Amino acid sequence: MASTGNKSNGEKEELGFSSSSITNETKAKKDWVLLSLRVVSVLATASATIVMTLNKQTKNLVVATLGTTPITTTITAKFNQTPAFVFFIIANGNACLHNLVMIAVDLLGPRYDYKALRLALIAILDMMVVALASAGDGAATFMSMLGRNGNSHARWNKICDKFETYCDRGGAALIPSFIGFIILLIITVMSIIKLLKPNRINHALILN
Numbered sequence: 262m263a264s265t266g267n268k269s270n271g272e273k274e275e276l277g278f279s280s281s282s283i284t285n286e287t288k289a290k291k292d293w294v295l296l297s298l299r300v301v302s303v304l305a306t307a308s309a310t311i312v313m314t315l316n317k318q319t320k321n322l323v324v325a326t327l328g329t330t331p332i333t334t335t336i337t338a339k340f341n342q343t344p345a346f347v348f349f350i351i352a353n354g355n356a357c358l359h360n361l362v363m364i365a366v367d368l369l370g371p372r373y374d375y376k377a378l379r380l381a382l383i384a385i386l387d388m389m390v391v392a393l394a395s396a397g398d399g400a401a402t403f404m405s406m407l408g409r410n411g412n413s414h415a416r417w418n419k420i421c422d423k424f425e426t427y428c429d430r431g432g433a434a435l436i437p438s439f440i441g442f443i444i445l446l447i448i449t450v451m452s453i454i455k456l457l458k459p460n461r462i463n464h465a466l467i468l469n
Contacts, residue, residue: 303364305440306360307357309437310357317338319338338427349434353438355390355394391446398439405428408420409421
């Protein structure tokens with residue numbers, strides 16, 4: 262009977278070791294997936310920030326005519342003339358910086374399981390960054406559509422027929438920003454799942 266008990270304990274220990282090994286391998290794969298997504302998000306949000314920051318176009322426009330002589334003036338369109346674009350740069354720059362910090366923590370931090378408080382903090386920060394990025398992208402998209410189409414009801418004229426390059430670059434900045442935003446959403450979902458998973462394991466251990 263004693264030998265049977267020892268054998269049973271040995272089998273349990275062996276099964277426990279195998280289960281732990283599988284769990285660690287799965288966790289390592291998920292960590293690398295999350296890390297890779299953060300790297301892609303950094304590249305996307307950094308690209309959007311740089312393109313919008315460097316967005317500028319100068320043109321000579323006719324503002325009046327004296328007889329047959331046109332009077333021209335030089336007008337420069339810059340991102341900082343539109344608060345929505347400034348907010349867009351702040352939001353995407355913040356998202357880029359946030360993911361850089363999270364990557365550094367993941368690579369250079371201590372090699373042990375995250376505590377619940379640390380996981381909760383990461384998940385909260387991810388959600389805050391998603392909210393800020395969503396607001397920045399939405400504001401910039403609205404102003405881009407206004408600049409391209411105008412608003413006949415409010416009598417706001419479009420400007421993209423005069424500053425084509427400026428508008429094209431602004432639209433180009435929106436593309437990587439939305440890619441980064443979608444990836445941020447995925448990262449946030451993974452962060453929440455990572456936060457809840459240890460609680461489920463602990464609950465199962467308590468029941469056993």
